[in-house]
Amino acid sequence: MKNSLSESVFAALPKAELHVHLEGAIAPATLVELAARHGVTLTPEETAPRYAPGTFDQFIENFIWITSFLRTPEDYALIARRFAESMRRQNVLYAEVTLSIGVMFRRKQDPAANFAALRDAAAEVPGVQLKYIFDAVRQWGAAPAMEVARIAAELRSPDIIAYGIGGDELGLPTIDLCPVYEFVASQGMHRLIHAGEIGGPEIVREAVELLGAERIGHGIGIMRDERTMDFIAARNIPLEVCPTSNLRTGALARQIGQPTAGYEQHPLPIFFRRDLPVTLSSDDPAMFETSVSDEYRHAHRMGFTPRELVRLAEASFHHSFLAPDEKRAMLVKFHSGVAALGLV
Secondary structure (H helix, E strand, O other): OOOOOOHHHHHHOOEEEEEEEOHHHOOHHHHHHHHHHOOOOOOHHHHHHHHOOOOHHHHHHHHHHHHOOOOOHHHHHHHHHHHHHHHHHOOEEEEEEEEOHHHHHHOOOOHHHHHHHHHHHHHOOOOOEEEEEEEEEHHHOHHHHHHHHHHHHHHOOOOEEEEEEEOOOOOOOHHHHHHHHHHHHHOOOEEEEEEOOOOOHHHHHHHHHOOOOOEEEEOHHHHHOHHHHHHHHHHOOOEEEOHHHHHHOOHHHHHHOOOOOOHHHOOHHHHHHOOOOEEEOOEOOOOOOOOHHHHHHHHHHOOOOHHHHHHHHHHHHHOOOOOHHHHHHHHHHHHHHHHHOOOO
């Protein structure tokens, strides 16, 4: 097996993606199209600053602005179809897609109607299977987070794979979310949360010990504490790692106490070689001008060998919330694809 890979291999590598926001995948051209639907003329010059690197707070502000042009179920259908097409082009066999249901509620939309439209539109694209994570916004409080949990429970769709909370992890104490996660657990739903993105290792530990989180979004803050890394390894709690996101939002620079940071400072290789359960994803690919294929390219440049990249890609299937029989079927497809590329 070669130590270096051609550019085409990164797109052809079979993948699963566990940390990707549908709304963060809205390309600038699609944003212009959405705005035009609602009588707003946007130019590329006006959209460009919203897709530029900045601080974490600026990212949240830009996310809210971009999603303000999602106003009808038809809008969600459009972005879901284009998202699924992008996944197919990158040979993503399976994705667990985060939906900002909390934003829909805040804008007094009908999450059930939006979900039905986007699910059906994405399902028309063959070759990729999508499941969905209903996501709340942490800084908006526990009551709105419970709203999101209740609609997920009421819909009881087999396509809703989990419940999660994103946003500013410093915006609300973890303990305030305990009743929400207790309700989610009582409904038999899988539980996720962003933690250790800009916060420290203690927030990651709280997410597991207080909320029963089964996977952690980002989790890079544990790089600052050996004991928390050991804790995550012992509990086998997967980290959904998104390197480009961590650079573009300034999250990694914040964690290492520097004004800027680069891929060479990202803890992904340390986590992987320490045998922490990690997966690789793109987070908000359009907003960060990346893709899941690009993330594997970056990992290779960080020093991951082809064999290690295969293990990293396989981990996303293993750490998915698919039922065991579905997971086995996906892994058969994955190993077949890897063999065809000559990577085993």
